[in-house]
Amino acid sequence: MDLRYQTVQTWKIKNGEFKSVDDVVTRETPLTVYWNDEELVTLLCTMEYPDELAVGFLHSEGFLKSREDILEIKTNEELGSVHVNSKRTATIARETFLKRYITTGCGKGSTFYHLSDAFSKPIIDGFRIQSEDIFNLMTQAQRKSELFKETGGVHSSAICERDRILFFREDVGRHNTVDKLAGRCLLDNISLIDKILITTGRISSEILIKTAKMGIPLLASRSAPTDLAVKHAQELGVTIAAFVRNQRMNIYSYPDRVRL
Amino acid sequence: MDLRYQTVQTWKIKNGEFKSVDDVVTRETPLTVYWNDEELVTLLCTMEYPDELAVGFLHSEGFLKSREDILEIKTNEELGSVHVNSKRTATIARETFLKRYITTGCGKGSTFYHLSDAFSKPIIDGFRIQSEDIFNLMTQAQRKSELFKETGGVHSSAICERDRILFFREDVGRHNTVDKLAGRCLLDNISLIDKILITTGRISSEILIKTAKMGIPLLASRSAPTDLAVKHAQELGVTIAAFVRNQRMNIYSYPDRVRL
Secondary structure (H helix, E strand, O other): OOOOEEEEEEEEEEOOEEEEEEEEEEOOEEEEEEEOOEEEEEEEEOOOOHHHHHHHHHHHOOOOOOHHHEEEEEEEOOOOEEEEEEOOOOHHHHHHHHHHHHHOOOOOOOOOOOHHHOOOOOOOOOOOEEHHHHHHHHHHHHHHOHHHHHHOOOEEEEEEEOOEEEEEEEEOOHHHHHHHHHHHHHHOOOOOOOOEEEEOOOEOHHHHHHHHHHOOOEEEEOOOEEHHHHHHHHHHOOEEEEEEEOOEEEEOOOHHHEEO | OOOOEEEEEEEEEEOOEEEEEEEEEEOOEEEEEEEOOEEEEEEEEOOOOHHHHHHHHHHHOOOOOOHHHEEEEEEEOOOOEEEEEEOOOOHHHHHHHHHHHHHOOOOOOOOOOOHHHOOOOOOOOOOOEEHHHHHHHHHHHHHHOHHHHHHOOOEEEEEEOOOOEEEEEEEOOHHHHHHHHHHHHHHOOOOOOOOEEEEOOOEOHHHHHHHHHHOOOEEEEOOOEEHHHHHHHHHHOOEEEEEEEOOEEEEOOOHHHEEO
């Protein structure tokens, strides 16, 4: 059985006719993340790369800092569980996480709009890229979106070098696509200070903060940013390139990094 | 100052040229909801109809059942706060809310995929609608999307009668659009058993459950549903009409309600 999508019965109305056919929809599956055998959170996701999702989520929430923190990862896709065991106890991250998930906008937006706990240091670097490279990467990312073509129901994000996509991830959850990439890069010890993050979704403050936490200097999307994402990008040193389509884009922060 | 959108400096790249211009982006603003003067949650939202958002959220989470439960609503848009005072203590809802927000997928998907606490009774009714009415309502909803036209950064949803839109709400948060509508209808004591909910976003399990809790028999979207939304729709008695565009749609549950 494919854990990513599923066939369901549907009734199609087309040109005034009604007929029953089978259709493929994307699956939305609960994944429970355990931290040192304590149940921490259940995410609704596309069941693909669950280990990456768990690790990326734990990194984004401050539980994990590097590959070396991980002792063991046990994944059970059928049960929908990932156990991550670490030598770190991450007491502060755990407390902050529990508190934050009570007091801030779960399911609605940023889980951490207090910037103080969101990042270690602003990204200040000599990163430069040609606008043409960004257009090309966006085109490549769109071509890759398989699950979307099949079901029309998922978001995707990609970690890129200047001229190619390194990793591409799809998920029913916009944030999960980015967490999966963060997990993959942490597991592979990949430095992100010269990489680009491309996403299909809108650029909200939450996605921007995840990008900054990964240390990525440029975030690109076909969609729009919010004012809070732009403010955070300015503070945290991330370039936002939005509305990237048809040889056009808008840069909202650190435009010097993008060359014609 | 408009609380919904904001002008920011941007650098536009177009046809190989780079120029600095002002651009309008949608605002993403924290709104803290207080329940009987206790801080409950902070939502990131579009600061428009914050009272509806607070009331709809509280209804969706089981704190409020009806208009009569509300003693007082105090809204301060500048501070970003809504105080809802009630004669109900909602002890169980509060405990479930705190627990749920720790143990389930905040920011990632459904906050309540345990259906047992999600609804009172399945929607079983004689609701019928012509497919042509659904097409017309979708067209009307698209025409209304003002904030999207301005900024390209928001979702919208609408509560409709067969032939017209009653309420239309926009927000940076997909779920917030539905909560605002739920709040409006609760405040106005509007029965929803013969209404239609239209949304621009994908139909996830969370949106489906919110629809069911409102008692709405038909949920329509231009986008795709997930398998979990389809399962819940079958259980809870909601008709899903998805991919509604260009005189086509797919019905995923209770197709008898839709007539050619």
